[in-house]
Amino acid sequence: MKLLIIAPEQIPVPPPVGGSVENCIYQITKQISSEHQVTIVSLFRKNLARKSIVDNMTILRVSGGSKQAYLSNAIRKVKGNRYDLIQIDNRPGFAKAVRQSFPKTPIVVFMHSMTFASSPMTTTQKANADFNYANLIVGNSKSLQQSLIKRFPAHKAKINFVHLGVDTEKFHPIGSSSSKPFHLLFAGRLIPRKGVPTLLKAFGLALKSIPSLRLTVAGGSGKASYKAFLKRTARNLNVPVQFKGNLSRKQMPAFYRTGDCFVCPSQKHEAFGLVNVEAMASGLPVIASHNGGIPEIVQHGRNGLLVQDYHKPSAFAAQIIKLASDSEMRGRLAKQARKDVQNRFNWKLTASNLMELYKSKLK
Template sequence: MQRPKVAVVTPGSFVIPSPRSSSVERVIAHMVPLASHELQAQIYGIKGAEAPDHGDVDGIPCMRYKRGAGYISEVIADLKRWLPAVVDVHNRPAVAYAIREALPDSRVVLTLHSTTFIREPHLKREEMGRLLASMDRIIVNSAYLGAIVASDCPDAVRERIVINKLGIYPGDFLPRWTPAAEAARSARLDDFGWSGRQIVLFAGRLMPGKGVHRLLKALRHVVRACPDILLLIAGSAYYGHDRLTPYTASLHRQMHKLRLGKHVQFLDYVPHPALASLYQLADVTVVPSVKDEAFGLVNLEAMAAGVPVVASRIGGIPEVVQHGETGWLVYPSHGEQEMADAIIRLLQQPGLRRRMGEAGLDEVRRRFLWQHSAQRWAQIITDCATE
């Protein structure tokens, strides 16, 4: 049986592959090549200095175009020549609709990674139902995101929503709880001058919805119980560079106002491949989001490194973190004390940290590998192509 042809269209914001891309491009780069034995795939993205105009992503052909207003029209022109059975458009409902209109004989799938592009200012609520009604499938990464999409759609659209949870390569991370890993960690802490410090890590974009201001407030309480704590804040407001924003400036002011300068280190933007070494340093990873996260890939990354998580009980995060087993889930509405108590509990109990860290790694291996995501995606696309 001939493999169905599937075109995977990136949002056109970042080059794929790139260490400075968003999670959308990383998902595509990790997942699509693993389905190559079942699907004949091509990836469509933008040009960049770090990649040729045409090349491949781990063996999958990648067509690249100039970034900007003409990106989608060029993609559509090439799609008309290639005539894929299925086009999978990532995170851009309006683009998926335009491709649906241009290629009436192809099946069109919309893969949503968050609620951002199905909400204003990107999309009016009354437009969402019309655009999504034209899709043959809508892939979401969590039951939470699926429920959000379903709440604004007619029954016929709800039946086309399918869940494909994200994954990870555990091999990209060196789990904490081995003699070799502990020796490497100790040496790196010495190199940074952080020997004897208990490391709490935040990794993500510095936006109000990510809740770093809450974490700084909670840190006041943690410092009293664990005076050797060091919070590493790895991130910036934008992917790829460290441009200051009013929010990032407010975090620095907040740190000084709370007299936390000895306990906080801003690391600015960290390319994704370098994050693995930061997880290795961490005793606890905190995900203090106040705005609903559709999935929260950072939770999986921490778990793959054998690091327990303290995360907000919102959005799709509870579908990833098992409360009391792989980490602690806290309610944003309960203030910062609950978050602080969870961090303190883990920092003061190394046996609990190890148990939760090992349980997190086991959970990743059991349920959250990229191979799992790729198998589900291949089945969704195949089913769609053969209808």
């Protein structure tokens, strides 16, 4: 199959820092490029080549500046070529222009969250119209599939889901010493919906019971004022938090191996939560919000702990204290977490499921 993937306009593929959508594109393509001829159109940055060829994967990089300029440049780059399938990642607004240039080619919109099908990025009416140009819509979790069906019932028949994965060779556990202070980790974009203030307050409450606890936060913010607010919150709570800033993709596996537990306090719908899978592959039990697609990955008492009242810092604090105080539970959850990721959330399985979906739905 000749497959064209159009990446979003913000971050290159593969992403040097952050960019979970772009990382997904790269990882899935690596798995399928031995059998299929894949072309990725992505953002150009001056330290990158305009064209890279790896195995059977071709990455074409075009200039951006604005969403519209990027889309025009992307279409101009590939127009006139023949593809069996075009996959647009996380930008339903691109579908109309792509359809106009490729009127007979099947188009798939792969959604990674509701963000670009919701206000303020678009209106329900416009997103609904944009989805008319797609033959298939794929979400990264059953929860996202259900959210899309609820918002866009006219497209129910073409909305499916495929779980994402992780590189279990890069993300792996190391033996840990039980004598060290219990170390909590958070990684993600520093934006309000990720719930870092809730975590800081929960950490402050848990410290009263276990004064040796540590917390490290990795991630950057598009708004310096929000990061300053988080640091100010930590100071006001008098909690010792280390803010690591943005870590590169290469640094992330080692980051997870510094911790004893990963906390994901998302306060709004989390479509999938790739950081949880990375942490679990690294042998960490996860404490996470019972929210969105997270319960499809983190199963309470089996491979992690879920927090029902996730708006309450006290609810997170209770689970942190429980896990930090019970080494037997910690070991059991961590072992199962790693096993579940190996069996259910690896990139080979994601790629295989996606290609099977394409073959069955787009005959």
